[in-house]
Amino acid sequence: MATARPEIPSTAFLDQLAREEERAVQRTAPLTSSHAGAPDDLAGRLTRTVEGRGDDLLALSHDLHAHPEVGFEEHRSVRAVAELLEGSGHEAEVGAYGLPTALRAVAGEGAPRLAVLAEYDALPGIGHGCGHNIICTTAVGAFLALAEYVGELGGTVELIGTPAEEGGGGKELIARAGGFNGVDAAIMLHPSGHDLAAQSFLGRRVVEAVYTGVAAHASASPFMGRNALDAVVSAYTGIAALRQHIPPTDRIHGVITDGGARPNVVPERAAAEFYVRSAGIETLLDLSRRVEAIFEGAATMTGTGVEVRWDGEPAYLPVRYNRALAARYAERMAVRGRRPLPEGVVPEFLTGSTDLGNVSVRVPSIHPMLAVAPSSVALHTSQFARWAATEQADAALVDGAVGLALTGADFLADPALREDAAREFADAGGPVDVANLFAG
Numbered sequence: 001m002a003t004a005r006p007e008i009p010s011t012a013f014l015d016q017l018a019r020e021e022e023r024a025v026q027r028t029a030p031l032t033s034s035h036a037g038a039p040d041d042l043a044g045r046l047t048r049t050v051e052g053r054g055d056d057l058l059a060l061s062h063d064l065h066a067h068p069e070v071g072f073e074e075h076r077s078v079r080a081v082a083e084l085l086e087g088s089g090h091e092a093e094v095g096a097y098g099l100p101t102a103l104r105a106v107a108g109e110g111a112p113r114l115a116v117l118a119e120y121d122a123l124p125g126i127g128h129g130c131g132h133n134i135i136c137t138t139a140v141g142a143f144l145a146l147a148e149y150v151g152e153l154g155g156t157v158e159l160i161g162t163p164a165e166e167g168g169g170g171k172e173l174i175a176r177a178g179g180f181n182g183v184d185a186a187i188m189l190h191p192s193g194h195d196l197a198a199q200s201f202l203g204r205r206v207v208e209a210v211y212t213g214v215a216a217h218a219s220a221s222p223f224m225g226r227n228a229l230d231a232v233v234s235a236y237t238g239i240a241a242l243r244q245h246i247p248p249t250d251r252i253h254g255v256i257t258d259g260g261a262r263p264n265v266v267p268e269r270a271a272a273e274f275y276v277r278s279a280g281i282e283t284l285l286d287l288s289r290r291v292e293a294i295f296e297g298a299a300t301m302t303g304t305g306v307e308v309r310w311d312g313e314p315a316y317l318p319v320r321y322n323r324a325l326a327a328r329y330a331e332r333m334a335v336r337g338r339r340p341l342p343e344g345v346v347p348e349f350l351t352g353s354t355d356l357g358n359v360s361v362r363v364p365s366i367h368p369m370l371a372v373a374p375s376s377v378a379l380h381t382s383q384f385a386r387w388a389a390t391e392q393a394d395a396a397l398v399d400g401a402v403g404l405a406l407t408g409a410d411f412l413a414d415p416a417l418r419e420d421a422a423r424e425f426a427d428a429g430g431p432v433d434v435a436n437l438f439a440g
């Protein structure tokens with residue numbers, strides 16, 4: 001008998017994955033680095049500097065968590081970051097790159113140039129269910145420590161506050177404004193249920209299909225109508241059939257945003273929006289073509305017109321993580337008692353998308369994951385939002401800020417690390433012309 005309550009999904013698959021992860025850890029070698037990095041004495045001073053700012057960082061994290069703001073509306077959040085920076089003696093440019101809620105602070109001069117990236121937008125209705133309060137404060141903590149010793153390290157470190165990761169593509173907009181020109185590497189981290197130094201993220205495009213039909217009385221003269229809702233339903237069904245015939249890392253999911261107004265009127269307009277995701281740029285392009293063909297086929301079937309609108313906000317590219325930098329992060333976090341899981345332990349299909357991908361195809365980048373909650377707690381949930389302000393998350397925050405600071409110091413201090421990171425980036429294809437990637 002049907003009830004008003006939905007079925008609670010079984011955890012059997014996640015439980016099985018957890019057991020497999022435990023076994024995989026035993027047989028997989030951890031990520032290690034052959035580079036010397038920053039001297040031990042300097043690393044110790046950087047660590048103590050971050051720990052000494054712990055109260056300030058936790059206060060900022062909790063403040064952001066208590067006052068969540070969605071993308072491009074993070075005015076209070078970016079001001080809170082700026083006040084902490086200014087109170088520490090750094091100029092903070094709010095409204096950088098032509099974006100009112102972007103931020104930039106710089107210490108040092110000349111090459112090499114390291115960017116530490118901060119996110120602080122929240123999810124509508126959920127708050128910090130993706131833990132961006134922790135992303136922000138780990139980046140701020142790393143920047144403040146590196147800024148104190150950048151004269152000794154050499155080069156430049158800058159903090160870039162990037163709005164609207166949860167839809168909006170702030171990093172891509174900053175890149176188009178020249179924000180990563182001349183940057184030699186970019187680092188940030190993301191809270192999670194696992195400690196990971198290198199994790200795959202899918203590319204993502206947003207597509208809207210708007211169908212135009214002919215209105216008619218649904219009872220008296222339906223034969224004079226052309227049903228736009230039928231077109232949307234046909235497209236949705238076509239997408240569902242397509243899912244059987246795509247690579248296991250591809251994802252397509254969407255919603256009907258307009259299905260008509262009344263049952264007794266044949267809908268003359270209907271629309272749906274989908275996210276199209278894939279693990280590679282070429283496979284993302286291929287999947288996009290297949291999805292568009294389904295939209296056009298649904299229009300032909302129903303005698304309606306269709307307008308397919310791609311990338312109303314910037315597309316997110318797959319993350320090209322830099323193993324040379326990720327290995328330094330893994331070794332630095334091991335000293336904090338955290339041992340990031342080896343590559344491949346967490347299945348690559350358990351992932352989402354981020355606009356850090358757009359940075360990672362421009363400069364060598366890392367986007368490690370920091371465990372702040374049990375592995376069973378999913379991102380983008382109210383449950384994860386609660387975990388993002390717990391004592392466990394606070395302790396992880398300090399660890400993460402230390403890990404980023406030391407990884408950044410390694411990059412600035414070690415020419416061999418920089419050379420290997422740059423070589424790896426070049427071998428992976430070098431810079432991608434993101435702006436023109438999806439043209440035509």
